[in-house]
Structures are given as structure tokens and as C-alpha cells.
Amino acid sequence: MKSTIKRMKYFNYLSLLFLFPICLLAQSEQPIDVKEAYKYVGETKIVCGRIVSTKYLKRASGGPIFLNFGRDYPNQQMTGLIWFGRFAEYFSYKPEKFLKRKSVCVKGYISEYEGKTQMEIRTEKQIKLKE
Numbered sequence: 001m002k003s004t005i006k007r008m009k010y011f012n013y014l015s016l017l018f019l020f021p022i023c024l025l026a027q028s029e030q031p032i033d034v035k036e037a038y039k040y041v042g043e044t045k046i047v048c049g050r051i052v053s054t055k056y057l058k059r060a061s062g063g064p065i066f067l068n069f070g071r072d073y074p075n076q077q078m079t080g081l082i083w084f085g086r087f088a089e090y091f092s093y094k095p096e097k098f099l100k101r102k103s104v105c106v107k108g109y110i111s112e113y114e115g116k117t118q119m120e121i122r123t124e125k126q127i128k129l130k131e
Helices: 002-028 034-040 084-090
Strands: 044-056 064-069 078-083 103-113 116-120 127-129
Touching: 034 044, 034 078, 034 103, 034 116, 044 078, 064 084, 078 084, 078 103
Parallel strands: 078 116
Antiparallel strands: 044 064, 044 103, 064 078, 103 116, 103 127
16 A cells, blocks of 8 residues: 555656756747747747837848837837848748738747847747738
8 A cells, every 4th residue: 555655656756857947848838929039038928919110221231120010110119130141042032021010929038228128039930820
């Protein structure tokens, strides 16, 4: 009887060991709204919202493309930053044109630059169009 209880405890601990990481993974995959992104600076999240405007600084170093979520610059709720000069080969479209006024979800590391929330996007695989 004692050995059966011991085995059951062992099985429970073992199952927790395998299930706990799955629960954590599931929680991190829950999308958040773009207006909540600032709460998750320093974390990797899926952020969903509408890109209201874009700006491509073709002649600037690195060729940055800015995707302004939620509101237009300078009041955007979050900026998606694509260093297009460096990562152009990872896009099959021109992000500044294709993504403008689209509702999307983007997955990446949320950071802050000069008090504004941003996410660096390196490949179109990080971006999913919302229906």
C-alpha cells in the first residue's frame, strides 16, 4: 500500500514537471492588445492592433521602417521597427505599403525607446494579419 502511494506521488510530481512548462508557454502565447503593450516591456509577447501609419526612412542608416500602432506618430501606442536595410530579404512585400491600415498581430520582444513602447521586427513570419 505504501509503495502504491509513493508511486502515485512520484507520478504526480513527474506530471507537474512536464505540465508546468506547457502552462507557462500557453500563457506567454496569449495575445495582448497594443494599448497594453507598455505593461510588458522586457518580455516577448504577441501584440495585436491596427497599424494606422507607416514611415520608411530609405536614406537613413539601416533603412528603418516605422509601423505606428493604434494612433498616428507621435502619439502611437506602440511602434513596430523594421531595419529594412538589414532585413529586406526576410520580407516578400514592402512593409510600409502592405501593412498600412491593416490589423495585425506581431510577436517579439517589447522594449522602450525614449519613453515609447516598441518592438523590433526582423521577418514577416513575426507578423500575422487579422481577419
